[in-house]
Every structure is written in C-alpha cells, then in structure tokens.
Amino acid sequence: MDIFSVMTMVACMLPSLRISVANDSINVSKSMTDGESLVSKGGKFELGFFSPGNSQKRYLGIWYKNVPNQTVVWVANRENPINDSSGILTLNTTGNLVLTQNKSLVWYTNNSHNQAQNPVAVLLESGNLVIRNEGETNPEAYLWQSFDYPSDTFLPGMKLGWNLRTGHEWKLTAWKSPDDPSPGDVYRVFKLYNYPELYVMKKTKKLYRFGPWNGLYFSGMSDLQNNTVHSFYYVSNKDEIYYAYSLANDSVIVRSVTDQTTSTVYRYKWVVGEQNWRLSRSFPTEFCDTYSVCGAYGNCVSSTQPQACNCLKGFSPNSPQAWKSSYWSGGCVRNKPLICEEKLSDGFVKFKGLKVPDTTHTWLNESIGLEECRVKCLSNCSCMAFANSDIRGEGSGCVMWFGDLIDMKQLQTDGQDLYIRMHASELDRHKKNMPVVAAFTSAAICGVLLLSSYFFCRSRRRNNAATNCWKDKSEKDDNMDLQAFDFPSISNATNQFSESNKLGQGGFGPVYKGMLPNGQEIAVKRLSNICGQGLDEFKNEVMLIAKLQHHSARRALLGWAKRLEIIGGIARGLLYLHQDSKLKIIHRDLKTSNVLLDSNMNPKISDFGMARTFELDQDEENTTRIMGTYGYMSPEYAVHGSFSVKSDVYSFGVIILEIISGRKIKEFIDPHHDLNLLGHAWRLWIQQRPMQLMDDLADNSAGLSEILRHIHIGLLCVQQRPEDRPNMSSVVLMLNGEKLLPQPSQPGFYTGNNHPPMRESSPRNLEAFSFSEMSNSVLVAR
Ligand SMILES: *[C@@H]1O[C@H](CO)[C@@H](O)[C@H](O)[C@H]1NC(C)=O
Ligand SMILES: *[C@@H]1O[C@H](CO)[C@@H](O)[C@H](O)[C@H]1NC(C)=O
Ligand SMILES: *[C@@H]1O[C@H](CO)[C@@H](O)[C@H](O)[C@H]1NC(C)=O
Ligand SMILES: *[C@@H]1O[C@H](CO)[C@@H](O)[C@H](O)[C@H]1NC(C)=O
Numbered sequence: 001m002d003i004f005s006v007m008t009m010v011a012c013m014l015p016s017l018r019i020s021v022a023n024d025s026i027n028v029s030k031s032m033t034d035g036e037s038l039v040s041k042g043g044k045f046e047l048g049f050f051s052p053g054n055s056q057k058r059y060l061g062i063w064y065k066n067v068p069n070q071t072v073v074w075v076a077n078r079e080n081p082i083n084d085s086s087g088i089l090t091l092n093t094t095g096n097l098v099l100t101q102n103k104s105l106v107w108y109t110n111n112s113h114n115q116a117q118n119p120v121a122v123l124l125e126s127g128n129l130v131i132r133n134e135g136e137t138n139p140e141a142y143l144w145q146s147f148d149y150p151s152d153t154f155l156p157g158m159k160l161g162w163n164l165r166t167g168h169e170w171k172l173t174a175w176k177s178p179d180d181p182s183p184g185d186v187y188r189v190f191k192l193y194n195y196p197e198l199y200v201m202k203k204t205k206k207l208y209r210f211g212p213w214n215g216l217y218f219s220g221m222s223d224l225q226n227n228t229v230h231s232f233y234y235v236s237n238k239d240e241i242y243y244a245y246s247l248a249n250d251s252v253i254v255r256s257v258t259d260q261t262t263s264t265v266y267r268y269k270w271v272v273g274e275q276n277w278r279l280s281r282s283f284p285t286e287f288c289d290t291y292s293v294c295g296a297y298g299n300c301v302s303s304t305q306p307q308a309c310n311c312l313k314g315f316s317p318n319s320p321q322a323w324k325s326s327y328w329s330g331g332c333v334r335n336k337p338l339i340c341e342e343k344l345s346d347g348f349v350k351f352k353g354l355k356v357p358d359t360t361h362t363w364l365n366e367s368i369g370l371e372e373c374r375v376k377c378l379s380n381c382s383c384m385a386f387a388n389s390d391i392r393g394e395g396s397g398c399v400m401w402f403g404d405l406i407d408m409k410q411l412q413t414d415g416q417d418l419y420i421r422m423h424a425s426e427l428d429r430h431k432k433n434m435p436v437v438a439a440f441t442s443a444a445i446c447g448v449l450l451l452s453s454y455f456f457c458r459s460r461r462r463n464n465a466a467t468n469c470w471k472d473k474s475e476k477d478d479n480m481d482l483q484a485f486d487f488p489s490i491s492n493a494t495n496q497f498s499e500s501n502k503l504g505q506g507g508f509g510p511v512y513k514g515m516l517p518n519g520q521e522i523a524v525k526r527l528s529n530i531c532g533q534g535l536d537e538f539k540n541e542v543m544l545i546a547k548l549q550h551h552s553a554r555r556a557l558l559g560w561a562k563r564l565e566i567i568g569g570i571a572r573g574l575l576y577l578h579q580d581s582k583l584k585i586i587h588r589d590l591k592t593s594n595v596l597l598d599s600n601m602n603p604k605i606s607d608f609g610m611a612r613t614f615e616l617d618q619d620e621e622n623t624t625r626i627m628g629t630y631g632y633m634s635p636e637y638a639v640h641g642s643f644s645v646k647s648d649v650y651s652f653g654v655i656i657l658e659i660i661s662g663r664k665i666k667e668f669i670d671p672h673h674d675l676n677l678l679g680h681a682w683r684l685w686i687q688q689r690p691m692q693l694m695d696d697l698a699d700n701s702a703g704l705s706e707i708l709r710h711i712h713i714g715l716l717c718v719q720q721r722p723e724d725r726p727n728m729s730s731v732v733l734m735l736n737g738e739k740l741l742p743q744p745s746q747p748g749f750y751t752g753n754n755h756p757p758m759r760e761s762s763p764r765n766l767e768a769f770s771f772s773e774m775s776n777s778v779l780v781a782r
Contacts, residue, residue: 026090027119028118032088038123044066045125046123047123053178053180062146072181074146077099078183079183082101083101091120095144096116110144119134126147128147150172151172152174152181152258154258160242161235162192164238170190172189174260177260186260187201194359194362194364194399195362195364196213197211198211208263219416220409228248229280265282267282268280287300289409293329294408295318297406301409301410303412309328314336314423315335317332331404337423338422339423339424346422347421347427348385348386348422349419350419351420352417353411354411354417355408357401357405358406372398373387373398376398376400384403385400385401387399391417405420493515497512501514566597566601567655567659570605571732586612586644587608588612588637588648589632595655620642626638631654632654634650656711656717660694661681661695675750676749678718682744685712712741715744715747
C-alpha cells in the first residue's frame with residue numbers, strides 16, 4: 001500500500017472519526033472545523049465537511065445522518081473546494097457564515113440587507129441551514145437560509161421557482177459528476193412565462209417539459225395527484241411563484257435529484273428495511289416526454305407501443321416521406337390554412353386528454369372563463385389555441401397560445417381539453433349553433449382566396465421590361481401583406497402549367513388550377529405579355545383583394561343597422577352592374593362568399609369569373625354550360641340554363657334571407673320540416689310570423705318594420721317566375737321604403753328534396769376572363 005492510498009483511506013474515514021459537537025447550531029463565539037459537525041434536532045440531517053466520490057477535496061455540505069452511504073443534499077462551496085482539512089466555518093456579528101481556509105475566504109453568505117442581533121446558525125430538521133436572530137421563529141424573518149440556494153436536490157419544503165419581490169430564482173442544478181459538486185449544465189427550472197412552466201434544461205436547450213401547473217398537476221404528469229406519500233403544490237401570487245412538496249409522514253425520507261449524465265430527475269425513497277434508496281419516479285419517463293419530439297401540431301401518443309407521433313386531427317405531416325420513416329420532428333401542417341384575418345371565419349376544435357403545448361408564447365388571465373377566453377382568442381389572428389388555466393372543478397381561468405403549438409402529448413388518463421383554432425370547414429358539422437353571421441362572412445373570404453392569394457410575375461424573355469416588372473412588384477409589396485411564392489413552387493403546384501390544369505384563357509394570360517403541398521387548391525394567373533397591357537390592372541386587382549382580406553378583427557356580431565346597410569350596399573353594386581355601368585353585366589355567381597366586406601364593413605361584389613356582358617338591349621341568354629353555385633341559382637337558370645338580370649336578382653334575394661336569418665343556404669337544416677332556407681322563410685311568412693326568421697332579437701339598432709320589409713323584399717326576389725321578381729332599380733327603391741311592396745308568391749326552390757345537390761363552384765368552373773371583366777373585378781358600392 002503506497003502512501004497515497006493511505007491518505008485516501010484516511011480522508012474517507014474522516015466522517016466517522018469526527019467528534020460530533022452534538023449541537024444543531026453555532027453562534028458568533030463558536031466556530032466549526034473540519035472534523036466537527038452540526039446535527040439537526042431530530043437527528044435527520046448533519047452539516048459538516050466531506051469529500052465526494054473519489055475526490056479528496058473538501059466541501060461544506062449537508063447529508064442524511066442515518067443513511068450509511070453518505071448522501072449529500074446540499075453543498076456550500078460548490079465551485080470553490082478546500083484542498084485539505086483546514087477549513088473553518090464561523091458566524092460573524094453581521095449574521096453571515098464565512099468559510100475560510102488559512103484565513104483566506106472560500107465561501108460566505110450574503111445577507112447584507114438584513115439586520116442581525118445575536119445571530120445564530122441552525123441546522124433544522126428539514127435539512128435547511130438557517131441564520132436567524134436568537135429566538136426568531138418566523139421563517140420570513142430568517143437572515144439567510146440554504147433552501148434559497150439549492151444544489152441538485154429538491155427536499156420537502158424547498159421552493160422551485162421565483163421570489164418576484166427580490167428577483168431571486170430557486171433552481172436545481174446537477175452536480176458536474178459524482179466527484180465534483182460544481183454546477184453542471186443540466187438544471188431544473190421554472191420559466192416565468194405568462195403561464196409559467198417547469199423544464200429540465202441543458203444549457204439553453206429545453207430537454208423535457210413538465211407542463212404548466214393546471215391546479216391539480218403539471219399538465220404532463222397527472223400521476224402527481226392522489227399521492228399518499230407526497231402532496232405537491234404550486235403557489236402563484238404577486239410575491240412568489242413556486243412549486244414545492246410536503247410529506248404526509250415526516251419520518252419518511254425522500255429526495256429528488258437532478259442528474260447530469262442522464263439529464264434525468266430521479267425521486268428516491270429511503271427504505272429502512274432494505275437500507276437502500278428505492279427509485280419511486282423518474283422524469284423523463286417515456287419517449288413522449290422528449291421535448292418537441294413530434295414537432296409543431298404533432299401529438300405524441302403514449303398509449304401505443306412503441307410510442308409514436310400523430311398529427312392532430314385536421315393536420316398532416318409536413319414531410320410525409322420523413323414522417324413515414326419516423327422522423328417526426330418536422331411536425332405537421334394544417335390541411336386547411338386559416339383565413340385568419342377574418343375572425344369570424346375560424347373556429348375552435350376541442351381536443352381532449354392532452355398535455356397542453358409549450359407555453360413560451362402565452363397570455364393568461366385567471367379571472368375570466370372559457371367563453372370569454374374563446375372570444376378573446378378568436379379576435380386575435382395569432383391566437384392558435386386556448387384552455388382553462390385551472391382545471392379544478394368546472395375549470396376556470398384563461399390561457400391563450402400564440403404561434404405554433406409544440407410538445408403536446410396524448411395522455412392515457414386525465415389530461416386537459418385544448419381548443420385549437422381551425423378553418424371553419426374543419427369544425428364539427430353537427431355544431432349548428434355557431435354565430436351564423438360568422439358563417440356568412442367567413443364564406444366571403446374563401447371566395448377570394450381562390451382567385452387572389454397567389455400571383456406571380458414572370459418573364460419568358462430576359463428583357464428590361466421583365467426586370468422592371470419584378471422591381472415594381474417588390475416595391476408595391478411593401479404596403480400589402482401577401483404571401484409570395486417563388487416560381488418553382490407555383491410551377492410544381494400546377495404540374496408545370498400543364499394543359500390539363502388549364503382552367504381558361506383570360507385577356508392577359510391563361511389561368512391554371514393547382515394544388516400546394518399542403519393540399520390547398522389554388523388558381524394561378526400566368527401573365528403572358530410581361531409588364532405590358534394588363535399588368536397594372538392585374539396588380540391593382542391583387543392589391544384591392546389583399547386589402548379587402550385584411551379586415552380588422554374588432555367586430556363582434558353584426559348589428560341590424562349594419563346588416564341592412566350591407567344589403568343596401570350590395571343592391572347598389574348590383575344595380576350598377578345591371579344598368580349604370582357602360583356594359584350590362586350579369587354576375588351569374590352572386591353569393592355571400594363573393595361579397596367582401598372592407599374594414600368599414602362596406603360590401604364589395606367580387607369574383608367576376610363567370611360574369612357575362614350583355615348588349616344593353618339584350619335581356620336573356622341561354623347556355624348549355626350551367627355554372628354557378630347551387631342554392632343561389634334561380635330555377636330557370638339551374639334547370640334550363642337561361643340567365644338574365646333576374647337570375648342575379650334571385651341570388652340577391654337568397655343573400656338577403658341569409659343575412660337576416662344568419663343561416664347559410666347550403667347548410668340550412670330545420671328539425672321541424674324539410675324545407676330549405678327559402679321554404680322556411682316562406683312558411684314563416686304565410687304563417688304571419690316572419691320575425692322568427694331573425695337570428696338576433698336582442699339588438700334594436702334597426703326598427704322591426706324595416707327588417708320585415710327586407711324579408712319581404714327577399715321573398716319577392718326569390719319568386720319562381722323571373723317576370724314576377726323586381727329588377728334592381730325597383731329593389732333599391734323598395735329597400736329605401738320608396739315603393740309599395742306587392743305580395744310575394746312561392747319561392748323558386750323551397751324544399752331541400754327537389755333541390756339539386758348543393759356544392760360550391762370549384763375552380764374548374766372558372767371560365768375564360770376577358771380583360772374588361774378583370775378590371776372590373778372589384779366594384780365599390782357607391
Ligand atoms: C451578494 O449580494 C450582492 C448584492 O445583492 C451581489 O452583488 C453579490 O454577487 C452577492 N455575493 C454572493 C457571494 O452571493
Ligand atoms: C411514519 O413513518 C414511520 C416510518 O416509516 C412509521 O413508523 C410511522 O408509523 C409512520 N407514521 C404514520 C402516522 O403513518
Ligand atoms: C382579466 O380580465 C378581467 C375581466 O375582463 C379584467 O378586468 C382584468 O383586467 C384582466 N386582467 C389582466 C391581467 O388582463
Ligand atoms: C394579438 O396578441 C398578440 C400577443 O398577445 C399581440 O402582440 C397582438 O398585438 C395582438 N393583436 C391584436 C390585433 O390584438
């Protein structure tokens with residue numbers, strides 16, 4: 001045995017050779033040397049000098065007195081070890097503990113802000129080393145306590161979180177190694193987001209997320225409930241935010257440790273009979289605990305073996321290829337992109353049993369409930385989801401998520417409800433009772449997207465005109481918020497502009513049908529004659545449409561005054577088309593989704609893809625290609641292909657009834673009868689209770705007689721025979737109350753049964769555009 005081994009042995013044996021001072025405290029007149037120790041009153045903990053693992057360096061620390069395999073729970077001089085046994089701990093008159101080696105400072109406490117009178121340092125039975133004034137029992141008045149400076153071990157009564165008054169953080173940092181208690185780079189920490197949550201981090205990287213506290217447990221760890229050994233609790237007030245736990249039986253020994261090499265949190269319980277630590281819980285527990293393993297909108301399903309990622313319903317893999325090979329981190333994308341700018345066009349789908357997403361970008365208000373939360377979230381386009389912040393009982397509080405939703409997990413038991421923003425078409429069809437004006441305005445936006453969202457400008461010849469064209473475009477782009485696509489992606493989407501994708505030929509270029517990788521159908525206009533005639537008009541159109549899409553989101557339900565104003569605006573726009581413009585224009589596809597509302601809620605008629613110009617003396621035309629949208633098409637057009645200004649009037653009548661009833665003709669179902677919206681309105685009319693068509697009886701921003709007049713006019717417009725319907729100039733006079741109203745007769749289509757199958761017109765129905773039609777694409781009602 002060489003001299004070195006002997007020294008090691010001696011060092012290891014030191015604790016048992018120590019002469020215990022059999023005291024739990026030191027005061028100003030008494031210091032503690034290496035070899036001496038303090039023992040807490042009940043004998044659970046011991047404070048003294050030790051050497052960890054194979055190290056010979058000396059540290060001041062706290063361990064369990066009765067656990068034979070020395071288990072250290074706290075270290076004072078973590079970063080500044082003493083290289084021999086000459087360390088001395090003293091308490092000075094200012095109430096600070098000072099650790100010195102040969103009179104040089106090794107470590108000290110820092111309570112300069114507090115006044116000390118007869119200070120004493122006491123090792124409490126909880127394992128907390130405190131400095132307090134003699135006789136002081138109020139923990140709030142402690143001058144200093146080791147629980148405020150945790151190492152890697154979380155003991156009952158310790159806090160993990162933040163003192164908001166002082167800005168002091170309680171966090172748990174792993175030892176570098178079993179031989180070295182200096183701080184490693186793995187730590188357990190509370191992130192002070194609006195909705196705070198607990199993470200295991202490595203440097204700045206999030207490794208594992210416990211989830212935010214939901215009143216009962218951390219969102220991802222429902223097993224924290226109903227624990228017979230520990231009770232876990234979370235405190236959040238203006239002074240503090242922290243997580244802690246206590247024991248049902250104080251003589252039980254448990255600890256929770258953050259480990260560097262495995263980046264894992266272990267919870268152990270001391271089993272006296274076995275004289276051993278038994279592992280009772282570790283985190284992470286499973287594959288699904290890995291932070292963001294499924295990427296955005298991915299949901300890790302922990303009940304399958306092996307555990308795997310799913311896309312949430314309504315979402316598909318971002319990269320299907322990678323997904324199939326179990327590379328999930330690319331996440332998922334929406335099947336139907338949000339329309340977003342229009343708050344009434346989206347809704348929420350409830351997902352159950354989840355660990356809620358990462359809360360980095362959240363907003364919290366604990367005093368409002370789910371319904372107000374929904375309204376708030378709906379009104380902000382970047383709000384992607386909401387939930388109760390506290391799920392106890394009926395649930396309370398409001399948390400909203402902004403930006404992509406990441407790191408969700410489908411729990412096997414418990415879990416929370418999360419309401420995720422979805423395109424209206426993804427909403428549960430059976431939920432008919434959504435505010436129906438919503439449906440109306442949402443449709444307005446859909447119609448435009450088709451035509452407008454994607455445009456590009458491209459040259460076939462490399463000439464100056466082409467260069468200017470690009471420049472011009474990018475300058476203009478500054479004042480609008482359009483999504484731009486590069487040429488290759490548009491080319492791919494349209495199958496390299498294949499002939500089979502061609503929808504028609506317009507005045508300045510062909511129109512192609514295409515599909516984006518996320519499944520969204522688009523129509524692409526390709527400019528054939530670069531930057532020549534048509535480009536300005538084209539850009540103007542795109543800009544107008546872009547502006548129209550950007551509704552402000554401040555609006556709630558539309559009041560009656562506004563609705564009637566909108567009806568009047570559409571009527572004037574249609575009158576302009578029919579007789580005030582130089583040409584007589586039949587729109588042929590007038591429907592709510594082709595009526596856009598600008599920020600002042602002024603309606604604009606849009607989408608003239610099917611419009612026909614008539615000679616001013618021409619009244620009627622027949623076509624064998626019947627296009628348009630069922631529900632809005634008049635009987636003579638839908639059945640015989642005969643269209644005229646009166647077929648537009650019919651469509652307008654449908655729109656009036658939709659706006660008044662807040663119901664969409666396509667989706668109208670009434671439990672009491674088999675009639676469609678028109679039949680329903682007619683039935684109420686002949687039963688002399690037309691006001692029951694109104695969907696909002698509370699708002700009195702317009703007179704009842706005025707609203708009834710609108711219903712009356714709507715019914716006149718949808719009459720079976722075209723010659724019975726008023727023309728638009730009569731309609732405008734009627735709306736203004738300047739014309740007597742005849743009694744309406746039965747509407748054209750009035751039952752659901754003899755109605756042709758209803759569906760939206762698809763891009764394939766777009767017919768050739770002519771230049772004059774395009775430049776008229778957006779009409780402003782006067
Ligand atoms: C002591 O407190 C002061 C002021 O709060 C701080 O700047 C300093 O870093 C602290 N020193 C130690 C060793 O904690
Ligand atoms: C507390 O635990 C100790 C040791 O396990 C046991 O002897 C004692 O009966 C327990 N006390 C209670 C009240 O459960
Ligand atoms: C929470 O909502 C209530 C009710 O709307 C409001 O009075 C309060 O100011 C809100 N608190 C915060 C922090 O926004
Ligand atoms: C939406 O919420 C975000 C995050 O709270 C905020 O920055 C933004 O201003 C809000 N937008 C609107 C229109 O209220």
